């Protein structure tokens with residue numbers, strides 16, 4: 222897609238694809254997240270399955286005020302950023318959208334505090350569906366060292382909107398997360 226591509230308007234007759242059943246979360250993903258959390262809590266607390274329920278257990282004794290487990294946005298490689306301090310875990314299938322520097326989809330803020338992904342161009346049968354992570358993430362963390370999208374215009378490193386504001390604004394127009402559109406950065 223050339224950098225000056227004019228992105229289409231959303232058509233009202235487009236069938237919306239969405240799946241809201243959170244129970245479709247693959248077990249391996251969930252268990253991977255728990256294993257990582259338990260590594261972090263080592264010696265202090267542990268998430269354990271008790272019968273059919275998951276629970277949080279103290280691995281040592283504490284005096285009042287001694288234990289402060291902080292909660293916050295659940296930011297993982299499968300969350301998407303919807304605000305300065307807000308990251309949400311998307312339902313399936315969107316959670317598995319990979320990044321591409323010439324993507325087939327654009328991100329559009331929706332009423333569920335997440336995004337709709339809209340076709341930016343013709344998409345061939347069998348083509349991978351992708352979007353540009355720099356259109357939603359302010360600062361990308363823990364992305365692999367190199368982008369593997371393989372297109373000629375690949376930016377190689379995916380650091381977030383912070384490092385690619387000018388390119389992203391010119392290329393995607395309105396298909397940029399609302400909280401980013403309202404920012405004025407370097408250029």
Ligand SMILES: C[S@@+](CC[C@H](N)C(=O)[O-])C[C@H]1O[C@@H](n2cnc3c(N)ncnc32)[C@H](O)[C@@H]1O
Nearest residue numbers: 298299316317318319320321364365368369370
């Ligand atoms: C939202 S997940 C996408 C689904 C992921 N491929 C999976 O198997 O679960 C985001 C992660 O996918 C990988 N990924 C996505 N796009 C990529 C790209 N263009 N180059 C390298 N890794 C990518 C990175 O590890 C990234 O943190």
